[in-house]
Amino acid sequence: MxxxxxxAAGFIGSNVVDRLLAAGHQVTAYDNLSSGFRRFLDDAAxxxxxxxxxxxILDTDTLAKAMKGCDTVLHFAANADVxxxxxxxxxxxxxxxxxxxxxxxxxxASGASRIGFSSTGAIYGDARVIPTPEDAPFPVQTxxxxxxxxxxxxxxxxxxxxxxxxxxxxxxxxxxxxxxxHGHVYDFYKKxxxxxxxxxxxxxxxxxxxxxxxxxxxxAILLALEKAxxxxxxxxxxxxxxxxxRSSIGWICERLNLKPKxxxxxxxxxxxxxxxxxxxxxxxxxxxxxxxRTGIRDGILRTLEYMIENPWVLEAHDKKPx
Amino acid sequence: MxxxxxxAAGFIGSNVVDRLLAAGHQVTAYDNLSSGFRRFLDDAAxxxxxxxxxxxILDTDTLAKAMKGCDTVLHFAANADVxxxxxxxxxxxxxxxxxxxxxxxxxxASGASRIGFSSTGAIYGDARVIPTPEDAPFPVQTxxxxxxxxxxxxxxxxxxxxxxxxxxxxxxxxxxxxxxxHGHVYDFYKKxxxxxxxxxxxxxxxxxxxxxxxxxxxxAILLALEKAxxxxxxxxxxxxxxxxxRSSIGWICERLNLKPKxxxxxxxxxxxxxxxxxxxxxxxxxxxxxxxRTGIRDGILRTLEYMIENPWVLEAHDKKPx
Numbered sequence: 001m002x003x004x005x006x007x008a009a010g011f012i013g014s015n016v017v018d019r020l021l022a023a024g025h026q027v028t029a030y031d032n033l034s035s036g037f038r039r040f041l042d043d044a045a046x047x048x049x050x051x052x053x054x055x056x057i058l059d060t061d062t063l064a065k066a067m068k069g070c071d072t073v074l075h076f077a078a079n080a081d082v083x084x085x086x087x088x089x090x091x092x093x094x095x096x097x098x099x100x101x102x103x104x105x106x107x108x109a110s111g112a113s114r115i116g117f118s119s120t121g122a123i124y125g126d127a128r129v130i131p132t133p134e135d136a137p138f139p140v141q142t143x144x145x146x147x148x149x150x151x152x153x154x155x156x157x158x159x160x161x162x163x164x165x166x167x168x169x170x171x172x173x174x175x176x177x178x179x180x181x182h183g184h185v186y187d188f189y190k191k192x193x194x195x196x197x198x199x200x201x202x203x204x205x206x207x208x209x210x211x212x213x214x215x216x217x218x219x220a221i222l223l224a225l226e227k228a229x230x231x232x233x234x235x236x237x238x239x240x241x242x243x244x245x246r247s248s249i250g251w252i253c254e255r256l257n258l259k260p261k262x263x264x265x266x267x268x269x270x271x272x273x274x275x276x277x278x279x280x281x282x283x284x285x286x287x288x289x290x291x292x293r294t295g296i297r298d299g300i301l302r303t304l305e306y307m308i309e310n311p312w313v314l315e316a317h318d319k320k321p322x
Numbered sequence: 323m324x325x326x327x328x329x330a331a332g333f334i335g336s337n338v339v340d341r342l343l344a345a346g347h348q349v350t351a352y353d354n355l356s357s358g359f360r361r362f363l364d365d366a367a368x369x370x371x372x373x374x375x376x377x378x379i380l381d382t383d384t385l386a387k388a389m390k391g392c393d394t395v396l397h398f399a400a401n402a403d404v405x406x407x408x409x410x411x412x413x414x415x416x417x418x419x420x421x422x423x424x425x426x427x428x429x430x431a432s433g434a435s436r437i438g439f440s441s442t443g444a445i446y447g448d449a450r451v452i453p454t455p456e457d458a459p460f461p462v463q464t465x466x467x468x469x470x471x472x473x474x475x476x477x478x479x480x481x482x483x484x485x486x487x488x489x490x491x492x493x494x495x496x497x498x499x500x501x502x503x504h505g506h507v508y509d510f511y512k513k514x515x516x517x518x519x520x521x522x523x524x525x526x527x528x529x530x531x532x533x534x535x536x537x538x539x540x541x542a543i544l545l546a547l548e549k550a551x552x553x554x555x556x557x558x559x560x561x562x563x564x565x566x567x568r569s570s571i572g573w574i575c576e577r578l579n580l581k582p583k584x585x586x587x588x589x590x591x592x593x594x595x596x597x598x599x600x601x602x603x604x605x606x607x608x609x610x611x612x613x614x615r616t617g618i619r620d621g622i623l624r625t626l627e628y629m630i631e632n633p634w635v636l637e638a639h640d641k642k643p644x
Contacts (some may be wrong), residue, residue, distance in 0.1 A: 086485065098415070136459070137457040137459065137460070138460055144477070146480065151419060157462045161465070162466060
């Protein structure tokens, strides 16, 4: 494949780039470095099949030019910070909805024929069916992030129908692993670094989360691209189990040898639009031969290990504009 | 109510304005007159409770200023021409998706607390369940129009959750009646005026359509605003039956005393993204006490009568930029 990866310097994007290169594919990495790190692509940059273009998905000219010659677009660039939706609603509209439209238009201009899209389990809102299958009852959105990803999905589907491209839509649970630099585990670790004696936690600790390890997630994406050939291919990607926030804090504290006093804010959700549980039915991707190989506890511990070994990520992340 | 109606000079919008005024409400009509007609609001303009503001929903300042003091927004402004999606994809993004976001932001700025939104049965794509209920299996979009309305729905739902407004989402079948000035019946009538001897028809004539008469549609909207009080209220609005394109042509020709030779393009859909049948399960709105009072044949004939009596609409429509 000749791949074009947006958000290529981000957590998932950069791991995808490494895997694509390892499998012998050509990769054009596209990122505006607003939240990603050039350093995540240091290894990739040694590979002659790799090319980096610094650019924004809102810059349509640079985008279309950079995409020329690529056949498969993997679109990870997004405002991924679901929690601040109500503080900055324009960001989800621009970076997720308009950004995805720009990527689709660049594909039309450049002739790329397939798009893989990082959607989200948040799109199911307060799901009535759990584990939630891809064809769950038509959901009602509860977050601007979910709504912006829903918009992206819809456009990809319509472009697949109208312009003959193929769409691969992946609805993720929370993903973690090496290079992870936002979300629960990151926040907990940072809070514990700042104050090992006590920690405030959003919600009541009972919020259940189904984390998937990055490499398992990427296995599924690559498998789907290889084996699924419908006009529109939609796959839930999630773990087989879930944990509650209280357990994940327990594992983190155990590894760090800390016994902080935990203070819970209360309520059954961490923030407006947070889903108490995103737990997905993954039978569709499993039918292609996939299964997750790393459990939730191991995924959390690998993530933690990476943060311990790479303190630069935390420092660099704090320097990024919010 | 103190109502703000976008797309107020359009087919449905202007009829809604008249009904709101007749019921004693205050109305601010907002329209850029790109496809609507000021003349549709001539009667309304005689009412002291009416105010017209010429403006675009993409002009956020004018929009927010005009909305001040209104409590209920009825958002009909849209690119409603589903057929040209693939020729002008930016139009659906701008006028439907970004436009709806602008309306929501103007509500935040102005303090309006409720929004009624004209969505579409096209959002169900190639529905697996027919008649299609509101909680049908999560659909796959088949048109840019449907995708842009899906995006609008999702944003309204997320704003309802995040900002405490109430959302009323109406998924319409095709609506017709007085002031109708695009779509099947309009196209057929115009073709027959131009050449009464023969007519080309998209598809094979078997495409089934479930038309709802405007006043029935507006009955349902007003009833929902009065009786539904959830954060997000979603209602299908459609007729109890359907007709095929061949029948509707038959009724039109009968009224016009014409016997044209019909030439069918073939295929089971009129254009890319056209649904062979949009037929909606309307039990949810019926549970509030609504039912359609005008059948499909009568709706088509009233529409035709209006066009015969108001030839200016056809002339004026042709002068609008496409």
